[in-house]
Amino acid sequence: MDVCPAPHEKLLNSDFREKEPQKWISWQFAVMLGAVTAFVIFAANAGVLVWTRKNFQNVAGITTIFQGDCDVSNNAATIFHLAVNILSPLLLSASNVCAQLLSASTRKNIAKAHVKGRWFDIGVPSVRNLYRIPLWRTLGWIILFASSIPLHLVYNSVIFTTFSARSYQAAYVSSNFSTTTDRWNATIPGRTQRQLGTLADLQHNFDQLRNLTVRECVSAYTGSTNAANWGNLLIIASNVGNLPPVLAMKGFESTDGPGWARDIRCGMGQNLTVQKNTTGCVILNDGKDKIMGIGSFAHIDYCLAESLEAKCTVRISMVVLAIVTLCNLLKVIVMLNTVTSGFAPLANVGDAISSFLDEPDITMEAQGPLTIFDVRNREWQDRVAADFALDVIHFAFRNLVGRGLLVCGIAAWGGGVQAKSLGNPTDAYTADTLIRTTLDASIFSNILLVNTPQVLISFVYLFYNNAVTGMLLAREYGNYASTRKPFRTTRPVGQQRTTYWLQMPHRYVLPLTAGMALLHRLVSRSIFLVQIETYDASGSSEDTLVDTINACDYSVIFAIPALVLGFALIVSLGCLSYRKVDPGMPVAGPCSLAISAACANVMEVYAARGPVQYGVLTNRKPDADGRQ
Numbered sequence: 001m002d003v004c005p006a007p008h009e010k011l012l013n014s015d016f017r018e019k020e021p022q023k024w025i026s027w028q029f030a031v032m033l034g035a036v037t038a039f040v041i042f043a044a045n046a047g048v049l050v051w052t053r054k055n056f057q058n059v060a061g062i063t064t065i066f067q068g069d070c071d072v073s074n075n076a077a078t079i080f081h082l083a084v085n086i087l088s089p090l091l092l093s094a095s096n097v098c099a100q101l102l103s104a105s106t107r108k109n110i111a112k113a114h115v116k117g118r119w120f121d122i123g124v125p126s127v128r129n130l131y132r133i134p135l136w137r138t139l140g141w142i143i144l145f146a147s148s149i150p151l152h153l154v155y156n157s158v159i160f161t162t163f164s165a166r167s168y169q170a171a172y173v174s175s176n177f178s179t180t181t182d183r184w185n186a187t188i189p190g191r192t193q194r195q196l197g198t199l200a201d202l203q204h205n206f207d208q209l210r211n212l213t214v215r216e217c218v219s220a221y222t223g224s225t226n227a228a229n230w231g232n233l234l235i236i237a238s239n240v241g242n243l244p245p246v247l248a249m250k251g252f253e254s255t256d257g258p259g260w261a262r263d264i265r266c267g268m269g270q271n272l273t274v275q276k277n278t279t280g281c282v283i284l285n286d287g288k289d290k291i292m293g294i295g296s297f298a299h300i301d302y303c304l305a306e307s308l309e310a311k312c313t314v315r316i317s318m319v320v321l322a323i324v325t326l327c328n329l330l331k332v333i334v335m336l337n338t339v340t341s342g343f344a345p346l347a348n349v350g351d352a353i354s355s356f357l358d359e360p361d362i363t364m365e366a367q368g369p370l371t372i373f374d375v376r377n378r379e380w381q382d383r384v385a386a387d388f389a390l391d392v393i394h395f396a397f398r399n400l401v402g403r404g405l406l407v408c409g410i411a412a413w414g415g416g417v418q419a420k421s422l423g424n425p426t427d428a429y430t431a432d433t434l435i436r437t438t439l440d441a442s443i444f445s446n447i448l449l450v451n452t453p454q455v456l457i458s459f460v461y462l463f464y465n466n467a468v469t470g471m472l473l474a475r476e477y478g479n480y481a482s483t484r485k486p487f488r489t490t491r492p493v494g495q496q497r498t499t500y501w502l503q504m505p506h507r508y509v510l511p512l513t514a515g516m517a518l519l520h521r522l523v524s525r526s527i528f529l530v531q532i533e534t535y536d537a538s539g540s541s542e543d544t545l546v547d548t549i550n551a552c553d554y555s556v557i558f559a560i561p562a563l564v565l566g567f568a569l570i571v572s573l574g575c576l577s578y579r580k581v582d583p584g585m586p587v588a589g590p591c592s593l594a595i596s597a598a599c600a601n602v603m604e605v606y607a608a609r610g611p612v613q614y615g616v617l618t619n620r621k622p623d624a625d626g627r628q
Helices: 026-055 070-103 107-115 135-157 193-204 214-222 225-229 259-265 318-340 349-358 372-376 380-414 443-479 506-526 556-577 592-597
Strands: 062-068 159-174 210-212 230-237 246-253 273-275 297-307 312-317 527-536 544-554
Touching: 026 062, 026 070, 026 318, 062 070, 070 135, 070 159, 070 312, 070 318, 070 443, 070 506, 107 592, 135 318, 135 443, 159 193, 193 230, 210 214, 214 230, 214 297, 312 318, 349 443, 349 592, 372 592, 443 506, 443 527, 443 544, 443 556, 506 527, 506 556
Parallel strands: 159 230, 159 527
Antiparallel strands: 062 312, 159 246, 159 312, 210 297, 230 297, 273 297, 527 544
């Protein structure tokens, strides 16, 4: 960058005086802020880990910290997951800043590389720099990157809720069921003594059963946690002809999305009937169970159900929490080590230009203006077209195709995108939308499954951040062709401007971080972990725990906004790419060779400390080859 003061400006020594020494260099302040954030999260996680281990029983790595009202457990889990979805992007952003600084070059690194004709990326997150920087910085970068993967893979499932589900008997009975004295085994051959006993108990407690309309009945037994509030069920049919007291009886699990409720629901709003040997709204188990002794049809009047207390718990996976806590600690250590290491990275393009003007790069003195395309020995148009097209296609693929496949996949697992998946988003789970292929998997397998999209989102964030950072660097660098202004540096001197951000201003960082936090939240509600404890509703005060089911559930009502937000991010990136860079300056990108070639201080020793502007000087003496 050939620089000189404006002709009408008179430079004074006072214009270039050293500023008051700062306790923190601006990049150190940014990393320290990230370290404090990571430490607060680490302290909170460690505190919960110690408190849980001390006060609650640990069974196979799982600890129950609350058991009781389902609304309380749902609210507790929601608050925690909201906190995680906010803190995760903040932690990722802090790690990204520190990793960018660790991979940044120093002037000493650049001097060695330029002698060999090699170059460093400046002002952007860089993987290619890792091969040419000291080992301790490469290891720090790897630790930051590697520790982010477990955080986003399991953090959302540190705390989860367990819901109860009951096995129950549904009997289709006539309206004279409560007064008849007929023996049940005469009308429902092949039933067990336990089922007969259940019918006897229901008849004995007939007046204590809860009366529900057909619509209320269907809603109660096909809702989410509502199904755990209900036990054995009588479906009352009108007397039509000479019907027996019990028309049919079958056992169900509330996690199955009971067939009787589906059959009734398909005729909702009409004159609901029970029909024999038809394929319509029938109370049959796929045509295998026949209603004994029934005529052509029987109208369903209402339902009588046992009202029970739901059982919900809040549980913590101690193994997952320990992994998260360890990852947080590693981040804190790396960030603190970075702050106190004493190395001086060229954190942004202002740092680099200022350094090249104060201490000219002798390897580039006779080069003249260069572009990054000259350095790479490739045509500008080919490079821009290829890079930008690949970037946009890559980003679009990850967002639209990736999330589209996610929705299609979970729909296929769950048997299709059903109406229940578009229901009330506050429901903890619904029997209709459980992903059946995950019912036999372990809890840790399901944790990995439901959080895999979170890792993909984190990679998308890194890509998006890199793309926007590169655009903003090109814009800031190009502005020096049209505007005379001081440099923005992390260690300002003279009239240079200080900065607490590297290359992406807060007006970009804050919306991007907020958007990613929202995306994390939407995806975490699109597919989520469910643990269900199944009880045998025997009619006694103490239910018997039969089994614990680990499964994944999905909700399209959250997946659709996630897709919309992903599309909005693509559009935003496309709009940013259309912003023009000021003409008149070689396209350098982050290439240290091209940036160094543009810097030539022929007027003032301290030119970098005042306002500068790019220009090509033609009054220089020719070199040995006759070039000026």
